[in-house]
Amino acid sequence: MSFMTSETRKQLDENLSSIRERIARACQVSGRSVNEVTLIAVTKYAELDWVRELIDLGVRELGEARPQQLVSRARELPVEVRWHLIGHLQRNKAEEILPFTQMIHSVDSVRLFEHLEKCAFKRQSKPKILLEVNVSGEQSKDGFDPTELLTAWPKMLTCDSLEISGLMTMAPLGDNAEIARPVFRRLRELRDRLRAESEGRWLLPELSMGMSGDFEVGIEEGATLIRIGSSLFEGVSTD
Numbered sequence: 001m002s003f004m005t006s007e008t009r010k011q012l013d014e015n016l017s018s019i020r021e022r023i024a025r026a027c028q029v030s031g032r033s034v035n036e037v038t039l040i041a042v043t044k045y046a047e048l049d050w051v052r053e054l055i056d057l058g059v060r061e062l063g064e065a066r067p068q069q070l071v072s073r074a075r076e077l078p079v080e081v082r083w084h085l086i087g088h089l090q091r092n093k094a095e096e097i098l099p100f101t102q103m104i105h106s107v108d109s110v111r112l113f114e115h116l117e118k119c120a121f122k123r124q125s126k127p128k129i130l131l132e133v134n135v136s137g138e139q140s141k142d143g144f145d146p147t148e149l150l151t152a153w154p155k156m157l158t159c160d161s162l163e164i165s166g167l168m169t170m171a172p173l174g175d176n177a178e179i180a181r182p183v184f185r186r187l188r189e190l191r192d193r194l195r196a197e198s199e200g201r202w203l204l205p206e207l208s209m210g211m212s213g214d215f216e217v218g219i220e221e222g223a224t225l226i227r228i229g230s231s232l233f234e235g236v237s238t239d
């Protein structure tokens with residue numbers, strides 16, 4: 001298309017390469033294989049044309065924070081995209097987004113969990129979900145309190161209509177990524193504990209932790225899914 005489009009593409013390609021290199025380095029440092037870590041491109045601030053370029057560059061896992069935007073973009077973009085809902089989900093939007101999502105990272109209460117169970121049962125689908133945990137205990141954050149989750153777990157683990165894939169968290173924002181390390185470590189330990197207390201029903205293989213500012217720390221602490229927005233679109237401009 002236009003000259004501007006090719007500039008956008010070039011910048012996205014560069015950003016993508018640089019993020020992939022950083023992922024590879026973090027994997028190497030922690031003795032992990034790059035195949036264990038999936039990059040989810042968070043497109044909530046990106047223009048639709050940039051998202052098209054990303055898809056063209058081979059990106060298939062995309063994340064949106066708002067259910068409405070996820071649905072409208074899923075309708076417009078190729079079906080081979082796998083959409084991750086990473087932001088808060090209200091129960092009255094659950095039914096609408098299920099057909100479009102690969103995974104819901106933001107199941108943050110027993111009420112939402114139970115509602116999704118009902119919707120999934122009705123649809124005869126088995127959606128993948130992650131339980132969002134507010135490890136740091138910040139008031140502003142959604143998510144289960146870890147103790148609350150441990151208490152609710154015996155009842156949740158008998159669920160048949162959802163695939164409980166693992167846990168998700170957000171670390172406190174800050175200039176120093178090391179702030180995230182104890183938070184990510186506690187998420188992993190909580191996962192291990194829930195797995196041990198799941199009567200063999202759930203392996204909880206996925207840990208969704210790490211964003212632009214702290215994904216390397218996430219990988220070092222065992223992340224399998226990292227959610228990256230701003231670094232991916234750095235320097236990409238609107239014309």
Ligand SMILES: *Cc1c(COP(=O)(O)O)cnc(C)c1O
Pocket residue numbers: 042044065086087170211212213227228229230231
């Ligand atoms: C926006 C968002 C991200 C991406 O954050 P960046 O710092 O832009 O990489 C990741 N996870 C969630 C839940 C988000 O809302």
